[in-house]
Amino acid sequence: MPKNKVSVVIPVFNRADLVSDAIKSAINQSYENIEIIVVDDGSTDLTGMVVQQFSAVRYFWQENRGQGAARNKGILKSTGDFIAFLDSDDLWLPEKISRQVEFLHKNKQFGMVYSDCEYFEISESGNPIKKKVRVNPHQGWISKELFLENFIASCTPLVRREVFEECGVFNESALLRCREDWEMWLRIASRFQIGYMPETLAKYRFHSENSTRSEDLKLVFKSYGEVIKSAINFAPECFSLYTNLAQASRYFKIGKGFATLDEIHSTRRFFRKAILYNPFEPDYFLSFLATITRTIRDSLEKLIPLIKNAKAKPSLKSSYFFKFKPIVQRLMRLFS
Helix, strand or coil: CCCCCEEEEEEECCCCCCHHHHHHHHHCCCCCCEEEEEEECCCCCCHHHHHCCCCCEEEEECCCCCHHHHHHHHHHHCCCCEEEECCCCCEECCCHHHHHHHHHHHCCCEEEEEEEEEEEEECCCCCEEEEEECCCCCCECCHHHHHHCCCCCCCCCEEEHHHHHHHCCCCCCHHHCCCHHHHHHHHHHHHCEEEEEEEEEEEEEECHHHCCCHHHHHHHHHHHHHHHHHHHHHCHHHHHHHHHHHHHHHHHHHHHHHHHCCCHHHHHHHHHHHHHHCCCCHHHHHHHHHHHHHHHHHHHHHHHHHHHHHHHCHHHHHHHHHHHHHHHHHHHHCCC
């Protein structure tokens, strides 16, 4: 009996320096019946030239419309019984497709399967630095868990073709901004059981473009909200009951992002909102209290020297008042 065909869809935009590694990791799969489809989302560098050097690849170019649109074109052009997605800067281990096809053959109840993945970055010397292995134990009807956190890395799933026929394809809205994969998994989770393999079968690459900025966090916050809204509209029976929990998770995650940027006021503001949506989560309270402690400590470090100077020079007390005032106001804002 011939093996089922697997379609590998690789969306790419201006990745001439990295896309060949992704393609090679797909070509080097131990599973033989594979077609590799690369959809170039309007690259302006040498991406197209690099991709077309691989005779095993079907290459398509389109005007720049975003990653969701590129994936959808790949689905449209695919002929496989199963479909997998590989971002142009990520990698697969050789047994990835073989192990997942075997899993889905043995477990007919699952519409798709995902696995763990290793996070890594390339050092200045060109050597890979392993970051961590993502462990996600959720399996079965996991719409609630997935609604609260996207634990499915986009380079890990293998999906049955009929799943897309029932759930539709990727949302191409610009409002989702790189969250279209999560929104897709949520739609699938509302209609199908999802399988999980506790194996590291893919590698997710960190590089300079993955760095977090305050502006990025604000955009992520908006796209996070669009995912919540879209999921509820698609399957209110699965998601509407958990809206407040999802909103709390949204605010908390963005708050942690601001914490890494040392933006304490924004961090505290987002943690406070998380508590309002879900007052029963201890981590939210502890994290919020940590920001208050941090602000009090920083303020005291500035205030104590001023007090000492004021005591030493009584004649200058009035001028020191104007230095005390903004620090006291900062402390008062903690409880506003």
